[in-house]
Amino acid sequence: MATKFPRPWAWALYLVSMVVLTPPRYCSSVRIVPPAVFVIGGTLVDAGTNAFLPNSTAIAANFPFYGIDFFDSVPHGRSSNGRVVSDEVARRIGFEMSPPSYLSLVAGGYPSYKFNRTITSRGVNFASAFSGVLSSTGRAYGQVVPYPEQVRQFSTSVAGNLTAVLGQPGSANFIRQSFFLFSVGVGDTVEYIQNLTAGRPYYRSDDLFLDAFISQFVGGLLDLYAVGLRRSGIVAPPPIGCLPYFRALNATGGCNARANSLSQAIYQRLTLALRSLGASAPGLIYAIGNTYRFVSDLLAFPEGAANCGLKELRAPCCGNEATPCSPTATLCRNRTEYWFWDQYSVTEYAVGLLVEAFFSDNADYVSPINFGQLLIKY
Ligand SMILES: *[C@@H]1O[C@H](CO)[C@@H](O)[C@H](O)[C@H]1NC(C)=O
Numbered sequence: 001m002a003t004k005f006p007r008p009w010a011w012a013l014y015l016v017s018m019v020v021l022t023p024p025r026y027c028s029s030v031r032i033v034p035p036a037v038f039v040i041g042g043t044l045v046d047a048g049t050n051a052f053l054p055n056s057t058a059i060a061a062n063f064p065f066y067g068i069d070f071f072d073s074v075p076h077g078r079s080s081n082g083r084v085v086s087d088e089v090a091r092r093i094g095f096e097m098s099p100p101s102y103l104s105l106v107a108g109g110y111p112s113y114k115f116n117r118t119i120t121s122r123g124v125n126f127a128s129a130f131s132g133v134l135s136s137t138g139r140a141y142g143q144v145v146p147y148p149e150q151v152r153q154f155s156t157s158v159a160g161n162l163t164a165v166l167g168q169p170g171s172a173n174f175i176r177q178s179f180f181l182f183s184v185g186v187g188d189t190v191e192y193i194q195n196l197t198a199g200r201p202y203y204r205s206d207d208l209f210l211d212a213f214i215s216q217f218v219g220g221l222l223d224l225y226a227v228g229l230r231r232s233g234i235v236a237p238p239p240i241g242c243l244p245y246f247r248a249l250n251a252t253g254g255c256n257a258r259a260n261s262l263s264q265a266i267y268q269r270l271t272l273a274l275r276s277l278g279a280s281a282p283g284l285i286y287a288i289g290n291t292y293r294f295v296s297d298l299l300a301f302p303e304g305a306a307n308c309g310l311k312e313l314r315a316p317c318c319g320n321e322a323t324p325c326s327p328t329a330t331l332c333r334n335r336t337e338y339w340f341w342d343q344y345s346v347t348e349y350a351v352g353l354l355v356e357a358f359f360s361d362n363a364d365y366v367s368p369i370n371f372g373q374l375l376i377k378y
């Protein structure tokens, strides 16, 4: 049977709509697909590191119901029902998902000959859930890989192998074009508040804590800069006091005010620190994702959140405010209506909304440029 051609007026309407309704397309800048992604940080971006640490079974996220919505419904050590922030950022810049964890590459599960192929085609994820920028953060939960160690894993072993494979100028260029994703601040702040609550403060003031955090973060960033880092997307912490874990500790179910003010302070300190790097790191380009602002806006405008499909912004989907996610925990009925997945981490659906904000042109949520603009050719 012959296909019916649309009538001429239908074509005319179509053409008019193309002209009238479609914004003109132009290419004001050429964006690169980075050769690799390197991920550093904690819970929001870990893609399986802790599962390779013998003493981290409780925080490895490699048991149900983690991963229930991942492509194969298998728990892969991601703190979510599916994809985490590193997966979504990697997807938006041309990869399928986050690169594999460094420990999976060196510790087994992955034959060593694949190591070089992976680092030169996808990158590496060093992030470790519950770790911090400060070396001691997370120890109370088990073994974690702290930020300074993650930085060393890149700047010594991975950069060394990149040079062995690609040669000196080749490797430097490769690292310069690669996308570095950081997610920092949550683990350290949670532990700082825990220490205060337990009456065992380790830092004498919020400012001293913030000073230590920022100087350690910038130190690591400059170490990475020295081996070639240029394009860096930094995810600043959410309102940490509104994590279900903290709401459970407040008789009224409210957010922990001090944790929230520290979250805001970390965003401001990161912004100032990076702005003032200037001359010490020429050519460094960065974007800071203001997770605090995005989540506060959702909490302040529940009808706006509902427009995005979110109905529950406080309770986690798996377990509850006071109960961790586990194979015997209760699971919510509709995972795309929940912001939180467990006491500390967010659902795959929330990840999608958050990362979209980092690629948007809304300067409230990402600045001085967005994550996509980090890939402008230069
Ligand atoms: C793991 O935990 C056990 C018991 O707490 C402890 O004896 C052991 O030293 C830990 N191992 C590592 C590598 O931290």
Ligand SMILES: *[C@@H]1O[C@H](CO)[C@@H](O)[C@H](O)[C@H]1NC(C)=O
Pocket (backbone or CB within 6 Å): 106, 156, 157, 158, 159, 160, 161, 164
């Ligand atoms: C390459 O990576 C392996 C595994 O991490 C490490 O042991 C080795 O030292 C690295 N080689 C170089 C040249 O840096």
Ligand SMILES: *[C@@H]1O[C@H](CO)[C@@H](O)[C@H](O)[C@H]1NC(C)=O
Pocket (backbone or CB within 6 Å): 112, 113, 115, 116, 161, 164, 165
């Ligand atoms: C990567 O390749 C380099 C150069 O061929 C080699 O020296 C190194 O051992 C390889 N690394 C691993 C971990 O296989």
Ligand SMILES: *[C@@H]1O[C@H](CO)[C@@H](O)[C@H](O)[C@H]1NC(C)=O
Pocket (backbone or CB within 6 Å): 134, 136, 137, 188, 189, 191, 192, 195, 200, 201, 202, 203
């Ligand atoms: C919390 O207290 C422990 C034990 O004193 C200490 O090692 C750690 O550095 C403290 N962490 C923070 C973030 O204050």
Ligand SMILES: *[C@@H]1O[C@H](CO)[C@@H](O)[C@H](O)[C@H]1NC(C)=O
Pocket (backbone or CB within 6 Å): 250, 251, 252, 253, 254, 255, 256, 257, 258
């Ligand atoms: C508990 O929540 C209330 C709001 O419901 C808030 O005013 C209060 O500061 C919170 N407590 C702490 C310790 O932050």
Ligand SMILES: *[C@@H]1O[C@H](CO)[C@@H](O)[C@H](O)[C@H]1NC(C)=O
Pocket (backbone or CB within 6 Å): 309, 334, 335, 336, 337
């Ligand atoms: C889950 O919630 C979303 C948003 O409210 C809705 O569009 C979807 O149909 C729901 N799914 C199920 C299985 O109920």
